[in-house]
Amino acid sequence: EDGAIDAKEMHKLFSSLSETMSEAAVRTIINKAASTSESNEGKTDIDELVDWIFDGSGKVELPPCDETNPGPDGGFKNDGEEEEDEADPEQESDEGKSDDEEKGKPTEASAPEVEAETGTAGGGGGEEEAGAGAGAGAAKNASSGRPEPESESGKTAPDRKAEAASKEDSPQAEREKANTALSARAADGGIPASGGQLFTWGRGSDGQLGQDKMVHPKPNCAMPYPVPNMRNAIQVACGGGQQGCTAVVTSDGALYTFGNNFHGRLGLGESGNVRTPTRVAKLDGKFVFATACGSDHMGALVRVGESTELYMWGNSTHGQLGLGASTKGDVTTPTLVPLQETLKALDCEDHYTAVVTEQGRLFTWGAGVHGRLGLGDDKNRYVPTEVKFEVDVKVASVSLGSLYMGVISTEGSLFMWGYGGHGNLGTGTRKSSSAPLEVAMPEKAAQLACTRGQEGCKGGLNPKGGGQEGPHTIVLAESGSLYTMGTCHKGLLCNLGSKDGAFGKPW
Numbered sequence: 091e092d093g094a095i096d097a098k099e100m101h102k103l104f105s106s107l108s109e110t111m112s113e114a115a116v117r118t119i120i121n122k123a124a125s126t127s128e129s130n131e132g133k134t135d136i137d138e139l140v141d142w143i144f145d146g147s148g149k150v151e152l153p154p155c156d157e158t159n160p161g162p163d164g165g166f167k168n169d170g171e172e173e174e175d176e177a178d179p180e181q182e183s184d185e186g187k188s189d190d191e192e193k194g195k196p197t198e199a200s201a202p203e204v205e206a207e208t209g210t211a212g213g214g215g216g217e218e219e220a221g222a223g224a225g226a227g228a229a230k231n232a233s234s235g236r237p238e239p240e241s242e243s244g245k246t247a248p249d250r251k252a253e254a255a256s257k258e259d260s261p262q263a264e265r266e267k268a269n270t271a272l273s274a275r276a277a278d279g280g281i282p283a284s285g286g287q288l289f290t291w292g293r294g295s296d297g298q299l300g301q302d303k304m305v306h307p308k309p310n311c312a313m314p315y316p317v318p319n320m321r322n323a324i325q326v327a328c329g330g331g332q333q334g335c336t337a338v339v340t341s342d343g344a345l346y347t348f349g350n351n352f353h354g355r356l357g358l359g360e361s362g363n364v365r366t367p368t369r370v371a372k373l374d375g376k377f378v379f380a381t382a383c384g385s386d387h388m389g390a391l392v393r394v395g396e397s398t399e400l401y402m403w404g405n406s407t408h409g410q411l412g413l414g415a416s417t418k419g420d421v422t423t424p425t426l427v428p429l430q431e432t433l434k435a436l437d438c439e440d441h442y443t444a445v446v447t448e449q450g451r452l453f454t455w456g457a458g459v460h461g462r463l464g465l466g467d468d469k470n471r472y473v474p475t476e477v478k479f480e481v482d483v484k485v486a487s488v489s490l491g492s493l494y495m496g497v498i499s500t501e502g503s504l505f506m507w508g509y510g511g512h513g514n515l516g517t518g519t520r521k522s523s524s525a526p527l528e529v530a531m532p533e534k535a536a537q538l539a540c541t542r543g544q545e546g547c548k549g550g551l552n553p554k555g556g557g558q559e560g561p562h563t564i565v566l567a568e569s570g571s572l573y574t575m576g577t578c579h580k581g582l583l584c585n586l587g588s589k590d591g592a593f594g595k596p597w
Contacts, residue, residue, distance in 0.1 A: 285322035285341040289314040297365030298334040298349030320346070320367055329355060329383030330440065330492070330543040337388060338367060343377030345370045345390055353386040353405035354422030372424045373401065384438035385492075385543070387411060390424065391436050391445075400427040400436070400445065408441040409472035410456035417472075429453065429474050439490035439542060445474065450484025452477040452497060461524025462494050462508030468524060479505065479526050491540030493561055497526075502534025502568060512560030514541065514576030531573065537566040541576070 100119075290299040294309045300317040322341040329335035335349030335356060346367040347356040354360060357370045373390065376399075380391040387404025401424035402411040411417060412427045431453070435446035442456025442463060453474040454463040461468050464477040484500045494508025494515060505526040506515040513520060516529040541561030562576030562583060574583040 285324040288317045288320035288323040288326060288338055290317055290336065291315060293334065296333045296335075296350035296363045298328070298336050300336060300348045300365070300367050302365065317367060325380060327381050327383045327388075329388065330385035335383060335388075337381045337383050337390075339378050339381050339390075343379065343393070345373050345378045345381055347388070354420045355383070355386055355388045355404035357388060357403045357422070357424050359422050370424060380436050382436045382438040382443075384410065384443070385440045387438060387441075387443070389436050389438055389443060391433050396432070398431075398433045400429050400433060401425060402427050402443070405441075408457035409470045410438070410441050410443050412443060412455045412472070412474050415472040427474065435488055437488050437490045439495075440492040442490065444488050444490055444495065446485050446488050446497075450486070450500060452485045452488065454495075458524075460493055460509040460522055462491075464495070464507045464524065464526050466524050477526065481528075483526075487538065489538040489540045490542070491561055491563075492542055492544045494522075494540060496529075496538050496540060496563070498535045498538055502531075502536065504529040504531050504535040504538065504565060506563070509561070512562070512577040514561040514563045516563060516565075516575040531565065531567070533571065534568045535565050535573075536568045539564045 288300070290301065291311045291314045292299070294302070294305065294311055299311055299315070300320065301311075301315060303318075304311050304313070304315040306312055320338060320340075323338050324341050325339040327337045329337070329349065329352075331350065331352060333350035333352065335347065335351070338346045340346065345357075346369050347358065348364045348367050349356070350363050351358065351361055356364055356368075357372060358364065358368060370390075373392065377393045378390050379393050382389050384404070387402065387406075387410050389400065389402045392399040392401060400412075402413065403421045403424050404411065405420055406413060406417045407419075409415065411421060411425070412429070413421070413425060429445070431445075431451070432448040433445050434448050437444050440457070442454065442458075444452065444454045446452055452464075453476050454465065455471040455474050456463070458465065458468045458470050463471060463475070465471065465475055483497075483503070483505070485497045486500045488497045489495060491508070491514075494506065494510065496504065496506040496515075498504055504516070505528050506517065507523045507526050508515070510517065510522040511520050515523065515527065516531075517523075517527050518530075540563055544561055560577045562574060562578070565573040565575075567573060572584070576583070
């Protein structure tokens, strides 16, 4: 709360990392906190500490732990604990042992410890070595008068270390473990507990990359580059238009925006363009879990206990903010939309918006051109309006294109509507539709992507010269198969068929 952390808070913070970080690494970090706190009234500035642990592109290699200098408070002893001069055995490495220790000769350590280390040196199997190491640790702690720390399961630190060493620890195994955890959270509709480093690339003319350290060719960045101070991102959304913007949700529920502030879509008030990630102050104290960007507006979902709130801002000309017809012009800071529903998904595109409720209902509003709101006509809507389906459908996810949109149901069915002049709806025709149409997919759909940022072919709806044709659609099936439909100009559909061989249907 105060932007600083003391010794006990730091120790508690890192205690949960004992299974993934070595004690030496944790102690080194804590000692760094203590050494910097002397000039700060016993407090360490969090930003200063984080900048020491990380640089702009990744983790700094931690120096070896200085066992002879555990920090000004004696190694962050607990209340009532005697100050210790010895370091834990887990911090020792083979490189740190003396020649006598390597040969198994007596040293200043107690006799039981010498026997254990001798057994390690002469042991053959991995289990024997692990057992000997545990014995050495227990003996050393016994000689120092310190009780051996135990986990909740009753295992000592050396036991945990030996057990972890016996497990497969390949990068592939780690990725599979992480993917399994993320899939489980996604299936439960939750969000990751911790985020990752944000990378951006592409056009940077208006600050939409959030960094200016790597610029090539100027003012753009032709390779992914880490955005400073964005190490805990859980979601990123990019706004349309030639001059783009970016919004990032972090694991602590904050929303950061940067880039072109067209119609106040950054939510930062009537400011100019912003070149570094800036926290949206109007949402401070609220837990944001999702965001979406359109060409001139933006929105965010906020968790409030078991319920949610929807905030919108930017241009309101076509009703895309859902604040009613009386709202005119630009709304430059987040404003609550009076929608009494618990929401799980949000999407914004060219002058319109859609949300999905926890109950699987779909609401749309904004510009209704081409019937893309799915409400049976092409009229604008200024407040959230529910989309009705001919069959009983519970919506799982939504994707907005600039000319059309679609949803996937909880049963894996695909529904599309809006502009269909290039077969992009997948219904087998070039016809557009102002109401949901079910697409005959060969298998269950899992994810949908509609063409964004396209007002048509150079402003029109017919193929023109210069390589700008109509939209195309991509569907990922549950099996992992990929289906495409719509224009196949320049190989957009990822197939080698004739130009109309897959026209108007998933292929």
